[in-house]
Amino acid sequence: MPTKDEIDDRLKQLAIAAQNHQPKTLGRQLAMTNFMAEVEKYKIVHSPRNTKFTPEIYRAICAEAKSDLTLRICREIHNYRPEKTVSQWVNFLMLKCFQESTPKVIGKKEFSIEYCGDMDRVFNQIQKQQLQNKFCQLEAALSDIIVEDPGGFFEGEVMKKYPHVNFKFLLVKKVIKDESWQDISHELGVNVSSLSSFYQRCVEKFTPRFKEYL
């Protein structure tokens, strides 16, 4: 493990390397990517201490501030002065980002409910909300449309090379029965890439029609 001085020196060199390239050049992009990776690796960014917010609000402010900080570091690397350590510079910026993010998070009504900081909790929340919402009925209508295919539009869309394959058949297999491309390919004797390209084109073609049911 390198010493603090070695880390400071390494980060300083990387920052100077990035400053030596013009913005939007490959040299700058590579140097900044390396710089950000090292900043993250050595965990030199510290969030300001929480003195007055609930843990959820504090977490939200930190998330907002970290995101702003990352963008600011990249856009303002030319402002870094080698008399300071990189750690001093980024933490000075972090404090500013935290202060600027605070009113944004406090003022946002939607935010605290939406984000729980854990994937499974977020997905459970989404699922609960779905059970209560109107989409379930629409989903049933969409399935009906696929199966009934009024006007025969979906069935009429066939692969030129393989006339036994039509869009309706693929919709039923993919959307209603949730079958894999491999299984469908095996059943039809048509390779996966031909099937999926045809399916992709048809979905794009019929998107306006489907939109009526979603």
Place this chain on the structure above:
Amino acid sequence: MNNTEVDLVLTMPIAPAAHLSAQKLSQQQTDPKKAKQVYLNALAVHAVDFYFQCMEIDTDLAASNIWNPVIQKFMDVADLEVKNLGNLECRPVREGEEFVSIPAEVRSDRIGYVAVEIAQSLEEVKLLGFVKKGDREKVPISKLESIENLLEYLDELQPEYLDELKPIHLIQWLHNVFDIGWEAAEKVFESRQKFQFDFRSTQTLEISDPANSVTQIKRIKTVELEPGEKVNLMLGIMPTNHGDLEIMVELCPAENEIMLPEDVELIVLDERGKSLVQARANKTDSLLFKLSAEQGEQFSVKVALGDFSHSELFFT
């Protein structure tokens, strides 16, 4: 270069706005499995877009299919348009997964596939690496190329002439404002009585009758490909009644030459640098393409001979 332990994996924070967006998009799906997929796809696209913002690489997030509930319903898509280059697919990977999945429906027309590992905490992502071709359903994480290679790859894809060339605004030609080096076709005709440009295959761009009120502009630029090897590039434009522009691109022999150099190629490319039409001279005296463009479109014309090439960038 494979993504061994020494390669760089970049960790980026996830902005709360990205969560909000992902959550709203996932709520448009009813199937819980699909909703999760949409959520993760949206986060992956936002994460790569954010990284590109940091790198000042231009993207068009609004053009992504993550916003289209129908496309998301029927396909597993997480695309991000990199301006002038094409669509990059951003594939989410859960923590601990050893493979990145590339669904069949996104295995064509992508310039590459970026693997984005989304932390269980949902606070950050890791840009694990990328592959250029999506020819397999599952790519082992250990086989990915590094993010640095992605930057180099995108830089290579960038058509150099789009950066270097001063774009030519064809609308200005209609107002008699011409770019340096582009001579009036008639002027060149005068000095070349014997080998006049042949408009036989065009209908809309026939040599204009001076009495005709329809504006037809034809300008010629002499292009030197190799020392002493010159060709004439002609561009003809005519506005149509629908507000579009009829465009003719023709490559002709230089003064005192009868034929085009045998290996010379004429290529018209779209705004992403993708070839629209391409032809080689062989033993002909001209190459001619007719195009139609709406206002605000961009295309470029490339004349190539061996290692030499010359490009012109046009806006309509």
